[in-house]
Amino acid sequence: MTPSASEVLAPAAPSVPRLLERCRDLVRPALTEAVERLHPWLGEMAAYSFGWCEVGGAPVDASGGKGVRQALAVLGAEVAGVPGPSGVAAAVAVELVHTFSLLHDDIMDGDPMRRRRATAWKAYGTGPAVLAGDALFALAVETVAWTPGGPAGMRLLSAALTDVVSGQADNLLFAARPWSGPERVRPEEYRTMAERKTGALLGCALSLGAALGGAPPATTAALERVGRHAGTAFQIVDDVLGIWGDPAVTGKPVHGDLRERKKTYPVLAALDAPVPAARRLAALLESVDVPDEALARHAAALVTEAGGRTAALAQARRHLAAVESGLAELPLAGPAVDELRTLLSFLVRREL
Known part of the structure; x- marks a missing residue:
C-alpha cells in the first residue's frame, strides 16, 4: 500500500x-560555468551525473x-534578504557537493542504476567516478571560497560535510550489526545518522546563501535547523516509500529496501x-x-503489525512540526517565506 500524502503532510501547492x-533557470548558467572549469574528462562525468549528457x-x-x-539555497538567501548572487553561489556549491556524495555513495552501496x-x-x-566526485568536492570549496562571505560559508560547508561523512560511516557500519540482541541498531541511532547524512546537507543548502550574503548569524542558524529537520523527515518518509511506495512514483520495486x-x-x-x-520479523531477517x-x-x-510504519510516520511528523516551528520563529514574512514553506512540504511528501 502506497502512503498517501495525507499520512505525512498536506498536498504541496501546484x-x-x-x-x-525558476530556481534551476537562475542557477544553471553558473553551475554550467563551474563544471566547464574542470578537466574535460572530469567535466563530462560531472555532466553525465547531472543528467546533461550521455557517455x-x-x-x-x-x-x-x-x-x-x-532551490533551497536560492530561497534561503531570498528569505534572509541577501543579494541574489549569494543564493546562486550557494546553490552551485550545494549541488556540487550533493552530486559528489551521490557518486561516492553509489560506489559504496554498489548501486548500478540512478534515475533509470x-x-x-x-x-x-x-x-574515474571517484575522481569525478573528488573534482566536484574541490569545485564546491572553490565556489564558496571566492564569494565575499567565503569564511562564514566555509565554516557552514565544512561542518555539514563532516556530518555527512560521519553519517555515511554509521550507515555502512549498521549493515554489519545484527538484527536482534543488544548490538542491534536502535531507532534513535538511525535517526541521528539520518540527520547527519541527509539533514546536514539540507540544512547547509537552506542556510549557505544567507551566510554568504552576510545575514545575521541567528537567521543563518535558524535556517540551518529548519533544513536539518526537513532533511531528517525526508529520509524517514523515503524509508517508508522504500518499502510501500508505488514503483511508478519511486522508480524502485515495492518492498525493495x-x-x-x-x-x-x-x-x-x-x-x-x-x-x-517484532521477534518473528527478526527471525525472518536472520x-x-x-x-x-x-x-x-x-x-x-510484520513491520506494519509491529508498528514500524506508524512509528516512522509519527517520527516524520515530529520533524515536520519542528520545521513549522522554526519557520514561525524567523522574523521574516513575504512571498519567499511562503515559497519556502511550500517547497519544504513538497520535499518531505515524495521521493526526490
Missing part, C-alpha cells in the same frame, strides 16, 4: 514545479533532476517494539541472505 524551474558527451535535453537543494540509467561508476568505471536487507527506520522501529511480531518477493511481502506485513 506552484512547486514553477518554483523549481561520450552527447547532450541530453533534460533538466538534470528537480533541483530541490539548489547507469550510475557513473558503472558507466565510466570505479576509479527489505529485499536488499536495508536497516531503515520502519524496520528498526518494528524490531524495537516489545511485541511478538534466516535468509536475500529474501524473495514472498518473504519480503511477509516482512513488510
